[in-house]
Structure formats: C-alpha cells, structure tokens
Amino acid sequence: xxxxxxxxxxxxxxxxxxxxxxxxxxRIARCRNCHTWMMPAHxxxxxxxxxxxxxxxxxxxxxxxxxxxxxxxxxxxxxRRGDLPYVTVLVELPHAGGxxxxxxxxxxxxxxxxxxxxxGTIHPAEERSRGYATMVWEAAA
Amino acid sequence: MSGFRGATxxxxxxxxxxxxxxxxxxxxxxxxxxxxxxxxxDAGIDPSDIDGFVSYGSERNTGQKLMPALGTKSxxxxxxxWTHGGGIPAAVxxxxxxxxxxxxxxxxxxxxxxxxxxxxxxxxxxxxDTPAQFLANGIDMVLQRSAMRTQRMIEVDGVxxxxxxxxxxxxxxxAQNNPGAAGHGTPLTHEKYAGSRFISEPYHxxxxxxxxxxxxxxxxxxxxxxxxxGQKPAYLxxxxxxxxxxxxxxxxxxEPYTSVGMIELAERMWAESGYxxxxxxxxxxxxxxxxxxxxxxxxxxxxxxxxxxxxICLDNLVAPNGGLPINTSGGNIADGxxxxxxxxxxxxxxxxxxxxxxxxxxxxxxxxxxxGDSCTSTCLFGSEETLTR
Numbered sequence: 033x034x035x036x037x038x039x040x041x042x043x044x045x046x047x048x049x050x051x052x053x054x055x056x057x058x059r060i061a062r063c064r065n066c067h068t069w070m071m072p073a074h075x076x077x078x079x080x081x082x083x084x085x086x087x088x089x090x091x092x093x094x095x096x097x098x099x100x101x102x103x104x105x106x107x108x109x110x111x112r113r114g115d116l117p118y119v120t121v122l123v124e125l126p127h128a129g130g131x132x133x134x135x136x137x138x139x140x141x142x143x144x145x146x147x148x149x150x151x152g153t154i155h156p157a158e159e160r161s162r163g164y165a166t167m168v169w170e171a172a173a
Numbered sequence: 174m175s176g177f178r179g180a181t182x183x184x185x186x187x188x189x190x191x192x193x194x195x196x197x198x199x200x201x202x203x204x205x206x207x208x209x210x211x212x213x214x215d216a217g218i219d220p221s222d223i224d225g226f227v228s229y230g231s232e233r234n235t236g237q238k239l240m241p242a243l244g245t246k247s248x249x250x251x252x253x254x255w256t257h258g259g260g261i262p263a264a265v266x267x268x269x270x271x272x273x274x275x276x277x278x279x280x281x282x283x284x285x286x287x288x289x290x291x292x293x294x295x296x297x298x299x300x301x302d303t304p305a306q307f308l309a310n311g312i313d314m315v316l317q318r319s320a321m322r323t324q325r326m327i328e329v330d331g332v333x334x335x336x337x338x339x340x341x342x343x344x345x346x347x348a349q350n351n352p353g354a355a356g357h358g359t360p361l362t363h364e365k366y367a368g369s370r371f372i373s374e375p376y377h378x379x380x381x382x383x384x385x386x387x388x389x390x391x392x393x394x395x396x397x398x399x400x401x402x403g404q405k406p407a408y409l410x411x412x413x414x415x416x417x418x419x420x421x422x423x424x425x426x427x428e429p430y431t432s433v434g435m436i437e438l439a440e441r442m443w444a445e446s447g448y449x450x451x452x453x454x455x456x457x458x459x460x461x462x463x464x465x466x467x468x469x470x471x472x473x474x475x476x477x478x479x480x481x482x483x484x485i486c487l488d489n490l491v492a493p494n495g496g497l498p499i500n501t502s503g504g505n506i507a508d509g510x511x512x513x514x515x516x517x518x519x520x521x522x523x524x525x526x527x528x529x530x531x532x533x534x535x536x537x538x539x540x541x542x543x544x545g546d547s548c549t550s551t552c553l554f555g556s557e558e559t560l561t562r
Contacts, residue, residue: 042304043422050305072306072424098430100320101374105313108303112311120312122321122425132426135310146328164309 045073048087053154053165059087060128069129092152092167094123097132099144111160123150123169133167141171175411175445179560181269182399182406185216185392186518191355191509195288197386205234205285206242208388216392217403218279223392225250225280227268229260230512234285250277254414254550258459258513258543259434263550265517266412268393278394284514285388304424315461316381318425319545320373323464326431327375330478332467334375336485338366340463340499341379341506343490348503351529355383356507380463382505389514391521407524407538407554411445413438414550422547433465433544435472438551443474446553447562450474453553454535455498455523457516460505465544470497473541473551492530501530516540524556
C-alpha cells in the first residue's frame with residue numbers, strides 16, 4: 033500500500049486500483065468467477081456471489097461518456113482552484129465491459145463531446161490529487 | 174394501493190425566516206426549536222406532546238438534544254433517513270410509518286442549518302461520503318457529477334438546454350409573489366440568466382441552488398387525529414423511498430445514467446396512490462441544479478426526453494394556469510434552501526390553499542426529493558376528497 037493515508041468515503045474496495053496506478057498500471061476490478069467487470073470495485077460480486085475479485089490490466093483507451101468544463105469549485109476542491117477552468121470527464125472503457133471511470137481531461141479540445149475517443153497517461157501523486165496517482169485523459173490523436 | 178395510503182397527514186408547518194448563509198442571529202439548534210415550536214403552534218399541539226423526531230442528511234440536532242427545551246414528555250421514536258436531499262420525503266415516510274405502526278403519535282420532521290454553527294452544506298454532507306475516485310480527479314460529489322449527467326442528457330438524450338432556464342425562470346417568477354423569498358424583488362430575465370457566469374457547464378449561476386441559514390418543520394399525526402385539529406389536513410397518499418437494481422452507490426456506473434434515480438419510485442407512487450402524473454395539480458421538485466430537476470420531471474413521467482422541450486417551458490410551469498406549476502414558493506433556487514425542507518411546507522400550503530402562488534383548488538400536491546441521490550424518495554399529498562378514489 034502507498035505511504036499516503038487513504039481518504040475516507042466511497043466504498044473503499046478500490047485500494048488495488050490506486051496501488052496499480054502507483055506501479056504504472058491501469059487495473060480494473062473483475063469477478064474471478066463470472067468475469068463481470070466492476071466499477072466501483074466492491075467486496076463481493078453482486079452478479080454471482082463470489083468473494084474473489086481480481087484486478088485486470090486494461091489499456092488506457094476509452095471514449096468520453098459525459099463531461100463538464102468547470103469554472104468554479106467549492107471548498108471541497110479548493111486545491112484545484114489554480115487549475116480553473118478545467119474539464120472533467122466520465123470515460124467509458126470498451127475494453128473493460130464498458131465500465132466508466134471519472135477523470136480529468138487535459139488540452140480542452142474544441143470538439144469536446146460525448147463519444148470522443150481519449151487516451152490516458154498516469155500522473156504521479158500530488159497534493160491536488162489528494163496524494164493519489166491518477167489517470168489523466170486527453171483526446172486521441 | 175396500500176393500507177398506508179391516507180393513514181397520516183401533515184397538520185402543522187413551521188419555519189424560521191431564511192437568512193443569507195452565515196448570517197443567522199441564532200445558533201442552529203435554536204433555529205430547529207423555533208421551527209418545531211412554530212409547527213406545533215400552527216397545528217394547535219403542545220410542543221411537549223411531540224413524541225417522534227425525524228430528519229435526514231447531516232442533521233445534528235437530534236430529538237434527544239431538543240427534548241429538554243421542548244419539555245418532551247416521552248420520545249418514542251427517532252430516526253434519520255438516508256441520505257441527503259433524497260431523504261426528505263423518506264423522512265416524512267418514516268414519521269408516517271411510526272404513527273401508522275403505533276410507535277409514536279405526533280412526529281416532527283425537520284431540518285436546521287446555520288453555517289456559523291456548522292459549515293457549508295456541501296462540506297458537511299459530503300466529507301465522509303465522496304469517493305476518492307472523484308476527489309482525486311477534481312470532481313465534487315454533487316456539482317460536477319450533476320453537470321456531467323445534465324450535459325449528456327442534453328447532448329445524447331436530446332433534451333433542450335432551454336429546459337434548464339425554464340426551471341430557474343419558474344422559480345424566480347413565483348418568488349416575486351412571495352415576500353419571504355430570497356429572490357423576491359429580483360426578477361430573472363433571459364438576458365440575466367444567459368449572461369450569468371458558468372459554474373460547471375452546462376450550469377450557469379442561476380442553475381444552482383441557494384444555500385441559507387434557517388429551519389423548517391412539518392408535524393404528522395394519524396388521519397383520525399388530523400380531523401380533530403384546526404388545519405386542513407394534507408394526507409400522505411404515498412411516499413416511496415429507495416433505489417432500483419442498477420442504481421445505488423455506483424459512482425456514476427448506474428443505469429440509465431441520465432435518470433435521477435426516480436423512475437421506479439414514481440411507478441410505485443402512482444400504483445400506491447391510485448393517481449398518475451396527469452392528475453397532479455402542483456409539484457415541488459427539489460432542484461440542487463436545474464438540470465437535475467428536469468431529470469426528475471422526466472423520471473416521474475410528466476414528459477419524456479422527446480417532449481421535454483415543449484412541456485418544460487415557463488408558461489407550463491407557473492401558477493395558476495400552467496399544466497404543472499412547480500416550486501410555487503420559489504423553490505430552493507429563489508425562495509431559499511434549508512436542504513430542501515421548505516418544499517414540503519409549500520406542498521402542504523397548496524393543499525391548504527395558502528400558497529403565495531396558489532393553484533386554484535389544488536387537491537394533489539407532489540414533492541420530489543433530491544434527484545441523483547444514491548437513495549432517494551418522492552411523495553404525494555392529497556386533500557380529503559382524494560382519499561376516496
């Protein structure tokens with residue numbers, strides 16, 4: 033596990049997701065028994081009942097499922113104020129059963145729209161990412 | 174239809190003034206007490222006879238803390254419903270279930286907020302709840318996730334962006350007749366709306382709810398008892414809470430994505446109440462953001478994505494003559510925001526005939542909880558004559 037203390041909140045079964053990013057890998061949870069992809073990761077597969085959850089490496093390629101351009105953030109995200117305006121996206125991963133992951137999109141492409149193909153690169157942990165390594169997305173060339 | 178239908182009613186409503194956030198002269202607990210006592214006086218009930226206390230969200234003023242000041246004789250039921258704004262009708266439902274099952278007789282449902290005693294609502298309600306997946310990526314629990322959902326609703330589902338402005342415009346239109354509304358005296362023109370800054374696209378400033386200091390309360394009793402009290406009862410016809418199979422806490426992997434989680438709830442409400450969307454006279458639609466209220470109206474079956482542009486327009490959303498007048502006090506956007514609790518009071522006023530934007534002869538009055546909450550709820554109030562159908 034990473035040295036950074038994990039924040040509270042959410043389901044909390046996604047530790048291996050963050051550990052993988054720190055190791056330079058993009059891994060998504062998948063049931064070892066019925067092979068259902070899971071996002072968010074959980075403690076038990078609600079589809080088949082298995083407790084065996086694996087973490088499969090996935091190519092960081094997807095499409096924009098939804099997006100917003102942020103012009104203001106609340107105190108909850110005050111460490112991002114210096115980045116405004118910035119774009120956040122929900123990226124659909126066709127290679128992982130179509131699960132969707134939230135992320136930041138750099139470059140702010142003029143043709144930004146739902147369905148736009150994107151590629152991701154891993155950014156190291158920093159204060160504004162709350163000490164987590166993150167997958168950051170940009171328009172596919 | 175269920176045996177629960179019409180078994181209880183709201184007989185008292187009470188609220189403090191809505192103060193600009195951070196400016197309440199009273200601490201949060203005193204606000205809660207003032208609203209509860211006001212609701213009891215409105216009902217003609219001694220505050221010390223209240224024996225049940227229910228709230229939702231991050232409410233900290235528990236029944237046990239309020240008991241000494243209220244002179245409570247016996248607290249027999251207390252509870253907090255999940256989760257945030259989604260828990261408002263559910264809190265009313267918990268109160269009704271406690272009464273219907275004989276656990277309590279007079280139950281207060283309330284919410285109090287004062288930033289000086291607590292903190293910004295968005296911090297208070299989300300700090301232990303927002304997944305790292307969002308916060309690490311610059312995404313707030315509510316604002317940005319709602320904005321993304323609305324963006325796809327517009328871009329992919331084809332709901333016109335004009336529907337967002339219509340929600341805000343209806344709220345400000347009604348606020349002009351409500352002297353207590355925060356937006357009273359400041360009409361919202363198209364130019365003002367369109368010229369306001371973006372917060373998170375597609376949301377302009379005026380697409381976002383206010384946040385106020387204040388408290389609001391309603392008191393429920395059995396239908397039998399309600400008929401012995403002074404106010405015209407607002408009977409609770411149905412009050413479903415929950416989340417369907419593909420919803421719940423799925424971190425935006427819920428389906429359908431652009432739904433606000435109320436499709437199944439609405440189906441249950443129409444089945445339980447015996448009424449449908451075409452029968453509703455007036456609705457209070459919780460709007461944290463206008464686009465989410467649009468989703469709520471669609472989920473409830475008032476219109477579809479294809480017909481939303483025609484249905485969700487200013488003329489159709491305003492009292493007295495619109496097809497579905499909404500947020501007739503001004504709503505969270507233009508009346509004031511005590512975590513949405515004020516919408517319940519306004520739904521009751523419409524049954525009583527005392528709204529500042531009264532829908533003539535309103536008999537069926539709906540209140541929808543927080544759209545997009547991972548567990549949410551909705552409810553339908555009716556007048557005496559709606560019980561016999």
